[in-house]
Amino acid sequence: MTDKLLAAIDLGGTKIYTVIADSELNILSRVQLPSPAREDTDTLLSCLADSVHTALNRAGAVRRNLAGCGICVAGFFDSRNRLLLDSPNLPQIKNLPLEKELEKLLGVPVIAENDANAAALGEARYGAGAGSRNMAFVTVSTGIGAGLVLDGRLYRGNRGFSGEIGHMAVKPDGPLCGCGRRGCLETVASGTAIARSAQELLTSGRKTALAEIKGKISATDVFAAAAAGDPPAREILDEAIYCLGIGLVNLVNLLDPEVLVVGGGVANAGEALFAPLRSILGKKAVTHIAKNVTLKKAALGQEAGVVGMLCLLRESCFRQ
Ligand SMILES: [Zn+2]
Numbered sequence: 001m002t003d004k005l006l007a008a009i010d011l012g013g014t015k016i017y018t019v020i021a022d023s024e025l026n027i028l029s030r031v032q033l034p035s036p037a038r039e040d041t042d043t044l045l046s047c048l049a050d051s052v053h054t055a056l057n058r059a060g061a062v063r064r065n066l067a068g069c070g071i072c073v074a075g076f077f078d079s080r081n082r083l084l085l086d087s088p089n090l091p092q093i094k095n096l097p098l099e100k101e102l103e104k105l106l107g108v109p110v111i112a113e114n115d116a117n118a119a120a121l122g123e124a125r126y127g128a129g130a131g132s133r134n135m136a137f138v139t140v141s142t143g144i145g146a147g148l149v150l151d152g153r154l155y156r157g158n159r160g161f162s163g164e165i166g167h168m169a170v171k172p173d174g175p176l177c178g179c180g181r182r183g184c185l186e187t188v189a190s191g192t193a194i195a196r197s198a199q200e201l202l203t204s205g206r207k208t209a210l211a212e213i214k215g216k217i218s219a220t221d222v223f224a225a226a227a228a229g230d231p232p233a234r235e236i237l238d239e240a241i242y243c244l245g246i247g248l249v250n251l252v253n254l255l256d257p258e259v260l261v262v263g264g265g266v267a268n269a270g271e272a273l274f275a276p277l278r279s280i281l282g283k284k285a286v287t288h289i290a291k292n293v294t295l296k297k298a299a300l301g302q303e304a305g306v307v308g309m310l311c312l313l314r315e316s317c318f319r320q
Helices: 041-058 098-106 115-126 185-189 191-204 219-227 231-255 265-269 271-284 287-292 301-317
Strands: 005-011 015-021 027-034 066-073 076-078 083-086 110-114 135-140 144-150 153-155 259-263 294-297
Touching: 005 041, 005 115, 005 301, 015 041, 015 301, 027 041, 041 066, 041 098, 066 098, 066 115, 066 301, 076 110, 098 110, 110 115, 110 301, 115 135, 115 144, 115 153, 115 259, 115 301, 135 231, 135 265, 144 185, 144 231, 185 191, 185 231, 191 219, 191 231, 191 265, 219 231, 219 265, 219 271, 231 259, 231 271, 231 287, 259 271, 265 271, 271 287, 271 294
Parallel strands: 005 066, 066 110, 135 259, 259 294
Antiparallel strands: 005 015, 015 027, 076 083, 135 144, 144 153
């Protein structure tokens, strides 16, 4: 087994996804484990290290083959002080020196990054944005996040917190957001927002096909009901997609990207989402920008974050 293997971890609220790759970034093994989201930090860290050891083992390698490890996580990773300040999925974490702690367990250099930033870099290098130098990536799932690759490089902002498009204020008097403010984009346009609107529709007593669904209604159910011709489901989507479209208009007007990539669970709705978004961008973004930006569906799926971390690792480990 060749030396200089790289490990990349995507630490989520429900799962830990870890891969091992060679220096050409060919993925040699993959491991998915449940995330110990409610356990203490030490347990979490040892689960992360275990996932790397398991992935190495599956690749037929051992720890001394490893050159570095990258980890991406939802939350505020302070790229200046190298601390994970907090993470919405991991309430036990406060000001964690994630890189240092994992370095102790793995014995190799570790780099950490916000998950949307990592996914943006992955999509820009190997996914829907490959070949572009200016790309905005927006993920729409339970929340809404973004990552920016500008002039060919990941743009982190001052401390690594750029891309918080989910908290762009679109309805200042709107619903309360998890961040404590009102009317953030993700309170009106995320998968969670679509599901909440469907729940409100049911309690309103208005006739809808969604009333037939047993259990919790998801955004996917709302897309299916709208496609089958249910007017209230259609109205929920029209409103959510319009708000998302306005967020994207503001984003492209600010950045003038070549490619705008949209991913996340809600993007799996395909043209039911992309056709109206394309139309809103065409009508509402500045003409010269709208004409030159291509809207694309993300190509790497759950692999985007780890691919982005492998790109960052290659840039930091093998450049010397
Ligand atoms: Zn917010």
